[in-house]
Amino acid sequence: MSISEDASRAKVNTVHLARDLKAGGSGLARISGLYIHIPFCACRCYYCDFFAQAPGSEAAMDTHLAAVIQAIRRSAACGLLADITTIYIGGGTPSYFGHGRLVQLAYTLGLSLDLTRVVEFTCEANPESLTPRLVADLYALGVNRLALGAQSFHDSELRALGRIHDAAQIQRALQAARLRFDNISLDLICGIPTQSLSSWQQSLEAAVAAEVSHVSVYPLQIEPHTVLEAQARSGHLVLADEDEVATMLLVAADRLQAAGLHRYETASYATRDRECQHNICYWTGQAYLGVGAGAASMFNLSDGSRLRLHPANDNPSNINTEALNRKQALAEDLMLGMRMMRGLSLKQINDAATLLPGLDAAIQELEALALVERKDDRLVPSTCGWLLGNEIFLRLMPDVLMRAPANNSTCHSIR
Numbered sequence: 001m002s003i004s005e006d007a008s009r010a011k012v013n014t015v016h017l018a019r020d021l022k023a024g025g026s027g028l029a030r031i032s033g034l035y036i037h038i039p040f041c042a043c044r045c046y047y048c049d050f051f052a053q054a055p056g057s058e059a060a061m062d063t064h065l066a067a068v069i070q071a072i073r074r075s076a077a078c079g080l081l082a083d084i085t086t087i088y089i090g091g092g093t094p095s096y097f098g099h100g101r102l103v104q105l106a107y108t109l110g111l112s113l114d115l116t117r118v119v120e121f122t123c124e125a126n127p128e129s130l131t132p133r134l135v136a137d138l139y140a141l142g143v144n145r146l147a148l149g150a151q152s153f154h155d156s157e158l159r160a161l162g163r164i165h166d167a168a169q170i171q172r173a174l175q176a177a178r179l180r181f182d183n184i185s186l187d188l189i190c191g192i193p194t195q196s197l198s199s200w201q202q203s204l205e206a207a208v209a210a211e212v213s214h215v216s217v218y219p220l221q222i223e224p225h226t227v228l229e230a231q232a233r234s235g236h237l238v239l240a241d242e243d244e245v246a247t248m249l250l251v252a253a254d255r256l257q258a259a260g261l262h263r264y265e266t267a268s269y270a271t272r273d274r275e276c277q278h279n280i281c282y283w284t285g286q287a288y289l290g291v292g293a294g295a296a297s298m299f300n301l302s303d304g305s306r307l308r309l310h311p312a313n314d315n316p317s318n319i320n321t322e323a324l325n326r327k328q329a330l331a332e333d334l335m336l337g338m339r340m341m342r343g344l345s346l347k348q349i350n351d352a353a354t355l356l357p358g359l360d361a362a363i364q365e366l367e368a369l370a371l372v373e374r375k376d377d378r379l380v381p382s383t384c385g386w387l388l389g390n391e392i393f394l395r396l397m398p399d400v401l402m403r404a405p406a407n408n409s410t411c412h413s414i415r
């Protein structure tokens with residue numbers, strides 16, 4: 001089955017389910033985020049294990065566009081888009097999808113929902129395919145935020161990642177983006193083979209000099225079945241060790257915050273009021289609808305339970321449905337909430353502890369390990385907790401929080 005057929009079958013299933021939930025009186029809560037997945041790229045980057053066709057064929061992209069437009073129109077027709085406040089077109093590489101298709105997509109969105117209620121409408125782009133004409137047309141059709149996959153400002157590092165753009169193209173894309181947009185995000189990767197601390201600092205300086213409103217910083221991950229993994233296995237790759245990567249993350253935090261981009265999430269920095277509202281929707285348990293092969297959806301029901309739908313890895317036309325009861329959904333919100341620097345309010349934790357028997361013990365352990373700390377009336381990740389985020393998430397997994405402590409010790413509220 002082709003990626004486009006996957007898209008059409010998967011999205012019809014998701015939209016039908018949401019429509020049936022809404023019509024069936026199960027109290028489908030408002031859906032605030034709309035994610036549109038464009039799973040096509042010019043070629044596959046060496047570190048990428050995302051669901052994407054690279055290179056994307058013209059025929060497959062045409063079929064995908066038709067499926068996505070159909071899913072958007074059907075969603076609108078049954079009222080699923082009435083409360084959307086954020087839209088995110090992600091990939092893959094949306095700018096590779098082509099000017100004509102992207103314009104059709106954005107035009108369809110403008111016809112299908114009230115864009116005056118949409119506070120943030122992001123489109124991802126890669127430097128080699130973002131043109132001044134595309135910038136102008138996306139802006140005219142309602143897009144108000146561009147997310148640019150820069151990754152590094154050094155050509156040798158970009159080559160090591162298998163990226164097809166160079167640093168000069170990043171600068172040209174930024175120049176084009178600035179013709180219309182004042183909300184621009186850059187992605188950067190640290191821990192790239194051949195990268196030194198000083199070259200990392202130069203990339204950070206270039207990002208600061210670009211005066212963008214948002215920067216996302218990711219440590220390179222070596223994923224199975226990627227070119228980098230094959231290089232690592234054959235001994236042809238010298239990777240930064242954990243301490244070097246931690247130093248790069250700390251250097252990034254210092255430099256970006258000194259430049260007025262505050263860290264509001266594990267990997268995200270923004271100037272005031274430019275935090276990514278769409279991602280905050282994910283981290284705060286708000287419902288979202290995903291359209292396009294590979295896009296996940298999440299629906300909240302009025303009894304506090306939750307449904308998550310995501311395409312199966314082996315066959316994206318099959319949608320896996322994960323049902324979370326109220327307690328599981330609550331536990332998930334706590335785990336996701338700790339991705340954000342504002343963490344969780346003590347009230348939220350105390351309220352949740354009445355339903356989650358393992359929560360008090362988990363919080364005590366996190367405090368004892370200095371992974372979290374109290375600030376005013378909130379529990380927030382410490383610097384150590386930020387660097388070792390998985391250590392926090394493991395202790396706040398829904399399964400852990402729903403388990404009663406083994407020693408039957410008396411639970412106490414956090415004050």
Ligand code: SF4
Nearest residue numbers: 041044045048050092
């Ligand atoms: S551009 Fe993004 S999605 Fe496409 S191959 Fe590269 S990392 Fe993967």
